[in-house]
Amino acid sequence: MAEVLVYVDHVDGAVRKPTLELLTLARRVGEPVAVALGKGAEGTAGVLAEHGAVRVLTADAPEFADYLVVPKVDALQAAHAVLSPVAVLVPSSVEGKEIAARLAVRIGSGVITDAVDLEAGEQGPVATQSAFAASFTTRSRVSRGTPVITVKPNSAPVEAAPAAGAVEALAVSFSALATGTKVLSRTPRESTGRPELTEAAIVVSGGRGVNGAENFAIIEALADSLGAAVGASRAAVDAGWYPHSSQVGQTGKSVSPQLYIASGISGAIQHRAGMQTSKTIVAINKDAEAPIFDLVDYGVVGDLFQVVPQLTDEVNSRKG
Secondary structure: OOOOOOOEEEOEEEEEEEEHHHHHHHHHHHHEEEEEEOHHHHHHHHEEEEOOOOEEEEOOOOHHHEEEHHHHHHHHHHHHHHOOOOOEEEEEOOOHHHHHHHHHHOOOOEEEEEEEEEEEEOOOOOEEEEOOOOEEEEEOOOOOOOOEEEOOOOOOOOOOOOOEEEEEEEOOOOHHHHHHOOOOOOOOOOOOOOOOOOOOOEEEEEOHOOOHHHHHHHHHHHHHHOOOOEOOOOHHHHOOOOOOOHHHOOOOOOOOOOOOEEOOOOOHHHHHHHOOOOOOEEEEOOOOOOHHOOOEEEEEEOOOHHHHHHHHHHHHHHHH
8 A cells, every 4th residue: 555654743752633633634545654753753653653653764863953944854855765655744834834845846746735634536645725715625636746735733533543653763864955054042932721723623712802912811711611722813913912923814823623713803804814714613793794704603793791701601610
């Protein structure tokens, strides 16, 4: 059976959820072969095998931590040369997209970004994407070379499918470009205790209607009751009410959770572009004519300062 390369996103051996989703999709088109790089790479093997990786190629070198993405591209290119896979799958993060693009150029292949589904086709894997702010759904395949595909988080379920997960060392020769950009320092991001925005199964976002940074506390309270991440519209971020790292939209982050709750967000196209692929969308807005209501599965016309606290209390009471 054809092999599918899966780039592993991990932190010191702790595999992040989008990688496990990639393994589910990879099994639809071939046998997943995971590529884990850097500190703790070998420690990923158990989890990867549990979720379908037949082999785990590992490599560790200072270059992976000390320099930007090029050493990782060198490693994926080496794995591609060894295996000649039917596809290469990469999580659709900012770094993942750069890795995918650089790899595609090197191996003379096409690249598809932000796929939300993947299936086998007679002429190679077929990827589904949401285009033009999710106004259209497209199905595409790469017509030349090995498809390099980045997949948005929450696009597939995490499914256990035990496989061999045999660990093999990957020999990597770093290119002259690998040391072109050096990482001088790192500052750990302050933890909020909430899920990563792009990976969260539930996202609660606030917009212009929240009317102030101090009022985001009610958005956070609802999010915490649901175990959700907190997002914000561009208007809220531009007003300085919430950090840019939490912005959902065309110029912010793209999310695709199981549940998206928009509070005080009008639904401008810029925001819709970042959340329209959410599985279930709920909006709370006092303007019955707000564009967001054209998009939602459930809408509440009302004052968010009354509705959101009531919803939070109801969630908490049912948890008890």
